[in-house]
Amino acid sequence: xxxxxxxxxxxxxxxxxxxxxxxxxxxxxxxxxxxxxxxxxxxxxxxxxxxxxxxxxxxxxxxxxxxxxxxxxxxxxxxxxxxxxxxxxxxxxxxxxxxxxxxxxxxxxxxxxxxxxxxxxxxxxxxxxxxxxxxxxxxxxxxxxxxxxxxxxxxxxxxxxxxxxxxxxxxxxxxxxxxxxxxxxxxxxxxxxxxxxxxxxxxxxxxxxxxxxxxxxxxxxxxxxxxxxxxxxxxxxxxxxxxxxxx
Amino acid sequence: xxxxxxxxxxxxxxxxxxxxxxxxxxxxxxxxxxxxxxxxxxxxxxxxxxxxxxxxxxxxxxxxxxxxxxxxxxxxxxxxxxxxxxxxxxxxxxxxxxxxxxxxxxxxxxxxxxxxxxxxxxxxxxxxxxxxxxxxxxxxxxxxxxxxxxxxxxxxxxxxxxxxxxxxxxxxxxxxxxxxxxxxxxxxxxxxxxxxxxxxxxxxxxxxxxxxxxxxxxxxxxxxxxxxxxxxxxxxxxxxxxxxxxxxxxxxxxxxxxxxxxxxxxxxxxxxxxxxxxxxxxxxxxxxxxxxxxxxxxxxx
Numbered sequence: 209x210x211x212x213x214x215x216x217x218x219x220x221x222x223x224x225x226x227x228x229x230x231x232x233x234x235x236x237x238x239x240x241x242x243x244x245x246x247x248x249x250x251x252x253x254x255x256x257x258x259x260x261x262x263x264x265x266x267x268x269x270x271x272x273x274x275x276x277x278x279x280x281x282x283x284x285x286x287x288x289x290x291x292x293x294x295x296x297x298x299x300x301x302x303x304x305x306x307x308x309x310x311x312x313x314x315x316x317x318x319x320x321x322x323x324x325x326x327x328x329x330x331x332x333x334x335x336x337x338x339x340x341x342x343x344x345x346x347x348x349x350x351x352x353x354x355x356x357x358x359x360x361x362x363x364x365x366x367x368x369x370x371x372x373x374x375x376x377x378x379x380x381x382x383x384x385x386x387x388x389x390x391x392x393x394x395x396x397x398x399x400x401x402x403x404x405x406x407x408x409x410x411x412x413x414x415x416x417x418x419x420x421x422x423x424x425x426x427x428x429x430x431x432x433x434x435x436x437x438x439x440x441x442x443x444x445x446x447x448x449x450x451x452x453x454x455x
Numbered sequence: 456x457x458x459x460x461x462x463x464x465x466x467x468x469x470x471x472x473x474x475x476x477x478x479x480x481x482x483x484x485x486x487x488x489x490x491x492x493x494x495x496x497x498x499x500x501x502x503x504x505x506x507x508x509x510x511x512x513x514x515x516x517x518x519x520x521x522x523x524x525x526x527x528x529x530x531x532x533x534x535x536x537x538x539x540x541x542x543x544x545x546x547x548x549x550x551x552x553x554x555x556x557x558x559x560x561x562x563x564x565x566x567x568x569x570x571x572x573x574x575x576x577x578x579x580x581x582x583x584x585x586x587x588x589x590x591x592x593x594x595x596x597x598x599x600x601x602x603x604x605x606x607x608x609x610x611x612x613x614x615x616x617x618x619x620x621x622x623x624x625x626x627x628x629x630x631x632x633x634x635x636x637x638x639x640x641x642x643x644x645x646x647x648x649x650x651x652x653x654x655x656x657x658x659x660x661x662x663x664x665x666x667x668x669x670x671x672x673x674x675x676x677x678x679x680x681x682x683x684x685x686x687x688x689x690x691x692x693x694x695x696x697x698x699x700x701x702x703x704x705x706x707x708x709x710x711x712x713x714x715x716x717x718x719x720x721x722x723x724x725x726x727x728x729x730x731x732x733x734x735x736x737x738x739x740x741x742x743x744x745x746x747x748x749x750x751x752x753x754x755x756x
Contacts, residue, residue: 380755412712425595428555429574
């Protein structure tokens, strides 16, 4: 066991503590208080290597990356905000199938005087709704019944496979996603030891309004030295300033 | 009988009695120093000098102390590095929106003091068009991302040439074989030289005993990482070594809603972090200092 201190001041200590087989052995020969005080006063003897080399590493991980990556892929269409609001003023969400399914509830769709697809950035029937996804029309992505989607070349896609649809325009994002540098994930970096969960595009980006709206951040640090500094005037410290104290 | 009672033996016995009393007297202030103070802790050896049995005993003692002081049963482990793994972390400055979810996750995962809302991560809000750390803000409290601003989370860079390790006079901090710089909280004397040496301001000091409600304590703990620290020691980010050495992602990565954070094994050519370093524009904070960080920033096109 090589015990060396980088500072010559502590070399004596290091030799004394390690040279007699560590503190445990020393306790037997000296009174414990002396050792304790010595340790307190000079407690500066770390060793560069491990006394027990088997403690340096844990068990090696053997085998291939057998665990997979599960991608959260919603299999159904989402919910759109309707012009109706609840008591809190929050728009009531309506599932697409309510109107576009086999048994449409037409009364919902025909709210007079108000466009229905609030928050859906599309042009529909000459009416311009919120422009949040470029100048796309429904038909650019949806099939005629509006319940499934298709690629630009007409290939039908299941709703769980929409990442291919998004990748048609968002190439760099798709490339980054495939290399694990876009979109959040959970689980294991080491696929030899456990699986990973990822999101597909529409889990985070609402397809009709994909941009993240600005939001309030989580709580910031509250260290005493980060608090606003008191402002100084010609008369001295401003009267309303609080003196910074340790938090 | 009388012949056995020599002057020498009487003096030896007397000095023994007096000596023991004197030692007890001398140690009295230490014993009253703080509740929960133990001689075992005082006599504990350096982390690297401990045998497996020593370590086991220390972990059980620390679990008992946590239960006594915080009222929560925790499991403290000593998790060692995985062979042939070198950790690297990359963060996409183009994606980060400054939401501080990583800060929050770190705060909870690593059992930080609730009052100071301590965390190993600080998110700097910086004016676009330069890297002006001096005028950046970490206490911003408005909707993010703000216009004309970008966000740079800063945490320990796990440098390959760590100034903090060189500054430590007690060798209480060192670089592990997998690249993580750790602190033995029971060996640190709280001189804070490492804090002034760190160019990233990545280290934190426990000015007070951490206050954490029992229900909020993360019971999944390890000796070198997120166990509740004592007062008066320095602590730092370990890339959540108690998680990453079990193959899991760090808590800050899992909390990130944008996927700005990329973590992995630098020795694995198929890893995501390697792809980022090979294919993206990478920026190293304060690279001129020669600290050789394991933490990289990168940009989209």
